[in-house]
Amino acid sequence: MIVGAIGDDFTGSSDLGLMLSAGGMRTVQYVGVPEEAAAHDVDAGIVALKTRSVPVAEAVAQSRAALRWLKAQGARTILFKYCSTFDSTREGNIGPVIDALRAELGDKGAVIVCPAFPATGRRVFMGHLFVNDRLLSESGMENHPLTPMTDPDIRRWLGYQTACGVGHLSLSALRSGKGDATLAAEAAAGRPLVVCDAIEDSDLFALGALAANVNLITGGSGIALGIPQTLGFSAATAPAWRGEAARPALCLSGSCSAMTRRQIEAHRIAGGAQRLLNVEDVVEGRTDFDALIEWASKASGLPLIYSSDDPAQVLAWQQRYGTGRVASAVEDAFGTLARLAVAAGIGRLISAGGETSGAVVGALGIDTLEIGPAIDPGVPALRATGRDLVIALKSGNFGAQDFFYKAAKVLAA
Numbered sequence: 001m002i003v004g005a006i007g008d009d010f011t012g013s014s015d016l017g018l019m020l021s022a023g024g025m026r027t028v029q030y031v032g033v034p035e036e037a038a039a040h041d042v043d044a045g046i047v048a049l050k051t052r053s054v055p056v057a058e059a060v061a062q063s064r065a066a067l068r069w070l071k072a073q074g075a076r077t078i079l080f081k082y083c084s085t086f087d088s089t090r091e092g093n094i095g096p097v098i099d100a101l102r103a104e105l106g107d108k109g110a111v112i113v114c115p116a117f118p119a120t121g122r123r124v125f126m127g128h129l130f131v132n133d134r135l136l137s138e139s140g141m142e143n144h145p146l147t148p149m150t151d152p153d154i155r156r157w158l159g160y161q162t163a164c165g166v167g168h169l170s171l172s173a174l175r176s177g178k179g180d181a182t183l184a185a186e187a188a189a190g191r192p193l194v195v196c197d198a199i200e201d202s203d204l205f206a207l208g209a210l211a212a213n214v215n216l217i218t219g220g221s222g223i224a225l226g227i228p229q230t231l232g233f234s235a236a237t238a239p240a241w242r243g244e245a246a247r248p249a250l251c252l253s254g255s256c257s258a259m260t261r262r263q264i265e266a267h268r269i270a271g272g273a274q275r276l277l278n279v280e281d282v283v284e285g286r287t288d289f290d291a292l293i294e295w296a297s298k299a300s301g302l303p304l305i306y307s308s309d310d311p312a313q314v315l316a317w318q319q320r321y322g323t324g325r326v327a328s329a330v331e332d333a334f335g336t337l338a339r340l341a342v343a344a345g346i347g348r349l350i351s352a353g354g355e356t357s358g359a360v361v362g363a364l365g366i367d368t369l370e371i372g373p374a375i376d377p378g379v380p381a382l383r384a385t386g387r388d389l390v391i392a393l394k395s396g397n398f399g400a401q402d403f404f405y406k407a408a409k410v411l412a413a
């Protein structure tokens with residue numbers, strides 16, 4: 001293993017997997033920290049954790065354990081993947097995990113911090129994060145159920161979370177070849193966590209080249225765009241892929257993002273079969289999961305079970321039951337639905353939402369996921385190793401309007 005990555009959620013880890021695999025690296029996504037050694041032919045290993053919204057100490061402990069395992073497999077380029085919208089609270093978990101990984105690596109130099117992913121509209125300029133033509137804090141992410149992003153200045157937000165100083169690599173310094181010197185100067189000045197501007201793929205390739213002299217590279221999947229090339233890999237031909245055309249598909253969505261809600265509407269208009277998971281029933285333990293799976297197996301049109309709702313309704317449930325209680329009850333519900341669906345013969349599973357997908361994959365007892373072709377930027381088709389089960393884990397914000405039907409088709413191919 002050459003590249004070792006730690007992902008703070010499951011959709012994000014598959015997004016990174018797609019980037020590394022498209023760059024020509026044989027990439028495997030592990031579900032949690034494996035107990036066994038990695039296979040010898042793995043170039044890039046991603047340990048997918050569900051640490052984005054857990055207490056800081058838990059995120060730190062799991063990330064440290066992942067790093068130790070990756071180092072033991074020989075990984076020498078270490079990545080920490082978080083969300084391209086920097087999903088976190090003022091308390092963490094991105095800063096504390098970076099601090100811990102840096103300590104574990106004995107790193108005294110600069111750390112690259114860059115959530116930019118231009119292919120999906122995420123750009124960092126003057127240390128501020130944009131989603132398409134909006135600042136992060138006006139992009140809809142200010143309404144996220146667990147990690148509302150109310151400040152677009154990544155330097156300031158990270159500053160709340162870390163014990164280290166936060167520096168900046170400007171676009172002009174990067175483009176004028178002063179990247180290495182700026183990273184070194186920021187680390188020497190006591191600002192080793194360097195937020196890097198990047199607005200085009202060419203900037204990410206430039207950061208990829210700087211990564212050769214950096215011990216810890218952190219960001220969205222865009223940060224890995226230039227890494228395979230820096231390590232001597234060249235763009236891959238399409239990965240070998242075998243879909244599950246003969247087996248039925250089911251979509252599950254716990255993402256409340258604006259994009260997912262548009263995709264749900266498009267699925268309905270296209271003739272998809274839909275059921276809204278009633279949050280009150282879920283929290284009160286009254287949901288009839290078997291009936292839902294029975295309905296899905298008889299549905300005409302692609303079935304979708306969703307809890308996704310608009311910000312006002314999400315807030316109302318959170319005020320009634322508490323944010324953590326609603327989130328974990330709904331996540332557990334999707335885990336149960338996934339387990340029953342696969343037992344009932346579903347072979348193509350499409351899950352929308354990072355936390356949701358963590359619960360789904362966890363409930364299915366999957367150890368590793370192999371990366372297949374792209375469905376949309378940042379969302380690959382995945383196969384559960386050794387099983388007749390293919391999956392798509394969609395980030396809340398990713399995917400085109402027709403994502404659900406498109407994913408079912410790619411998973412069948």
Ligand SMILES: Nc1ncnc2c1ncn2[C@@H]1O[C@H](COP(=O)(O)OP(=O)(O)O)[C@@H](O)[C@H]1O
Binds near residue numbers: 144146260308354396
């Ligand atoms: N109707 C709802 N009301 C409140 N919380 C919800 C509702 N539906 C889903 N959730 C919770 O919101 C969170 C959504 O996060 P996630 O699945 O990561 O989506 P995204 O990828 O859009 O961030 C999950 O914890 C989920 O259980």
Ligand SMILES: O=C(O)[C@@H](O)C(=O)COP(=O)(O)O
Binds near residue numbers: 082084354378
């Ligand atoms: O970087 C990204 O935006 C995604 O890879 C990601 O992390 C997805 O997280 P969710 O939006 O919570 O699914």
